[in-house]
Amino acid sequence: MKSSTGEHYPALDHIRGLAAFLVFTWHFLHQSPDGPVPYGFVPALPIFSFLDEGITGVSLFMALSGYLFAKLLDGKQVSYLPFFANRALRLLPLLLAVIAIEACRRDLAGQPPGEYFTRVGKGLIFPTLPNGGWSITVEAHFYILLPFLLMTSRRFPFAPLLFIAAAILLRWALYVHIGEVQSAAAWTIIGHVDQFLAGILAFHLRAYAKDRHWLALAVLVAFSVFFWWFDAAGGFYQLEHYPSPHPIWIILPTLEAAAYAFGIAYYDTSFSRKRTSLPFKILEKAGAYSYSIYLLHLFFVMQLAAFINTNVMNISNFYVACLWSGLCFMATIPIGYLSYTCIEAPFLRMRMRYTEPASAVPTPASGRPAAV
Numbered sequence: 077m078k079s080s081t082g083e084h085y086p087a088l089d090h091i092r093g094l095a096a097f098l099v100f101t102w103h104f105l106h107q108s109p110d111g112p113v114p115y116g117f118v119p120a121l122p123i124f125s126f127l128d129e130g131i132t133g134v135s136l137f138m139a140l141s142g143y144l145f146a147k148l149l150d151g152k153q154v155s156y157l158p159f160f161a162n163r164a165l166r167l168l169p170l171l172l173a174v175i176a177i178e179a180c181r182r183d184l185a186g187q188p189p190g191e192y193f194t195r196v197g198k199g200l201i202f203p204t205l206p207n208g209g210w211s212i213t214v215e216a217h218f219y220i221l222l223p224f225l226l227m228t229s230r231r232f233p234f235a236p237l238l239f240i241a242a243a244i245l246l247r248w249a250l251y252v253h254i255g256e257v258q259s260a261a262a263w264t265i266i267g268h269v270d271q272f273l274a275g276i277l278a279f280h281l282r283a284y285a286k287d288r289h290w291l292a293l294a295v296l297v298a299f300s301v302f303f304w305w306f307d308a309a310g311g312f313y314q315l316e317h318y319p320s321p322h323p324i325w326i327i328l329p330t331l332e333a334a335a336y337a338f339g340i341a342y343y344d345t346s347f348s349r350k351r352t353s354l355p356f357k358i359l360e361k362a363g364a365y366s367y368s369i370y371l372l373h374l375f376f377v378m379q380l381a382a383f384i385n386t387n388v389m390n391i392s393n394f395y396v397a398c399l400w401s402g403l404c405f406m407a408t409i410p411i412g413y414l415s416y417t418c419i420e421a422p423f424l425r426m427r428m429r430y431t432e433p434a435s436a437v438p439t440p441a442s443g444r445p446a447a448v
Contacts, residue, residue, distance in 0.1 A: 087344050088144060089363030090356060095136040096366040097359075097405050099208070100373050102130025104401040105394070107378035112391045115314050119394055122304035123296075127398055129303065129311045131262075132332060134211050137370075138268045139336040141215065142275025143344070149226060149431060150279070156223050158430035163219050165423045167212055167367075171205070173419055174371045178206045181375075203263035207374045210263055217265040218272045229276055236273040240330060243269050247326045257326055258319040262312070267329040274333035278341040285338055286345035292338070299335040358406060365412030372415060373408060380404055 203210030261267030
């Protein structure tokens with residue numbers, strides 16, 4: 077996670093790699109309701125429910141985004157036009173390549189292009205972009221809100237809590253009006269704004285998470301048990317039916333936000349030394365290439381699971397399937413490296429600096445920093 081300022085945070089790469097693994101494993105396990113691992117399976121150990129319901133990795137990604145941008149922009153004056161240009165250079169080249177590849181795949185399959193490109197056009201606002209691109213739409217909406225969110229959180233440190241409360245009320249109103257809120261909570265900024273905001277708040281309160289090992293363990297256990305209940309109750313697809321009418325979707329994004337934001341702040345502040353053992357190096361590499369892994373893995377992950385299940389061994393056992401997913405995920409890292417090198421890196425070299433220390437900005441007679 078090396079930014080245009082040259083700052084690099086290996087610990088946050090570990091978290092990003094973990095988030096990518098959660099999403100990868102979810103698709104590996106559940107190519108259909110029946111397999112390789114049926115939706116109805118519930119692991120005996122609660123912590124494994126994060127793999128069984130690995131779409132929660134997207135929520136972890138988004139909490140990390142809020143934390144990271146609060147960290148990168150803390151105490152600095154920001155020029156937002158270069159910021160938005162940099163985000164476009166970061167996200168659009170690979171996304172456009174994926175859109176083109178998917179268009180070619182559909183054309184070879186004889187599918188008419190009209191509906192597909194209509195969905196791509198709607199993807200600026202709605203969660204309709206291919207291969208997980210819906211989450212890029214959510215991120216883009218967050219970037220639009222970011223200047224306002226950072227400004228208010230600097231002036232009022234607990235402003236994110238007010239915005240999170242407003243998001244909960246909005247989801248409750250949608251639930252009352254429509255009868256379900258999973259669609260908005262899972263796929264749009266209406267649900268995921270909690271995670272961005274919690275990430276920003278966690279950065280500003282990170283000192284309270286540092287070295288709180290017992291508290292971190294308690295949060296992990298409590299959230300694991302809750303998530304095990306969610307998985308056992310039906311999870312993403314089988315909580316009564318899809319989209320689920322269960323009211324848990326009003327607060328599920330908030331619970332994910334609180335647990336993940338605290339975990340990110342704890343890990344970032346409590347383990348300052350760079351970790352060089354093999355598992356952490358793998359996670360760091362996976363995190364560095366996670367955007368490529370995330371957008372490209374849906375081209376092959378389900379077919380890979382089906383091939384192993386049919387031609388190598390039966391992987392209907394959840395734990396066996398998770399081991400295979402880990403091996404396949406590691407084998408995907410070189411693909412991510414090639415994609416990063418050939419598609420992402422050339423455009424990343426075009427990024428411009430968009431921050432400077434607040435002290436470097438001339439101050440007028442009023443004593444307030446001049447606008448950048």
